[in-house]
Amino acid sequence: MLQKLFSRAILAAGLLAAAAAQAQLQGASCPSHYVGGRAPQITNPKLAPDTRALCFNVFGVTHSAITRTPLWSAEHLRADNVEAAQDLSREDSFHAESRLPPSQRAELADYSRSGFDRGHMAPNGDMPDRASQRDSFSLANIVPQDGENNRNVWAAIEGEVRKMAKKEGDLYVITGPAFLGSNLRQVGKVLVPSHLYKLVYSPRQKAGAAWFIENQGDAKPNVIPINELERIIGINLLPALSERDKERMLRLPKIREPKRRGRG
């Protein structure tokens, strides 16, 4: 009996490891988006099943069919790419990710009447060309995000990262949701993250840090070291770096409290 249980546990662990290894293998197909060419490795085995790596021109995603969201979107931001072409206007469209089967992906209908914004992980504002702008509207790069959060504090963080990229020359950025706590909200078939993170790594300074924030309107971002973020979310985001490397804190700019209408 005990032996049977034991062998079953080994089998389950083996399957999980295989799923994680597969996800990482696929992630390696767009190595240019990642520090040292190495995609993140999932360390919390519960996150690993039904994940799939998707490569876009300027960002790489690993998508979870459990959450129907990305687990991360990774970009290598370069100063010359950040200089946005200022068109008079442009059109885009949110769309389900056609490379994912309908049984695994989010549809536009999941978000409708949810009260949540469709929050970009790799931001539209980082995209250097039209094709990449369109890519960023794939629901494989989107999570349900509190609207006030998305439009104020989160937009400010995204703006600061672009400014930093211009100053530093280049930056690696990994953005994603965290699903913490005993219960989660769900819209349609999509899980609503409890928190969001944005990790920034400067190759010039060989240092990194992350913003970590609750997915709420009145939330304030905390700046934390890379390894603390990795422990919280259960993903080794920068496997090319040693634990020692990850302790080198990059100074992140202070996010100004956004002014909210009616409150000052």
Next chain:
Amino acid sequence: MKAKKPAFAPFENEADVVEVGRLALENRLDRITLSGDVDLTADRRGLEQARLLHGLLGQVVAALEAKDLPEQLPPPEVKTVKNPFG
């Protein structure tokens, strides 16, 4: 420099997005979200952008006027589920 009329069908889909400067208009079934900012400058570019926005908001008003509107939207449909990773 003339901006062509964008395909934007207010309240009819969850897909359409138009960006004018940094101001984004997002189409939803139950709302149109405007976020970001734009300077409508006193030059040709500003006029084109103002016309574009004016046209889009005209479409939004027309779509709302054609609807039988409730006093207020019902609250959003959000479920609470057990965290599968907890």
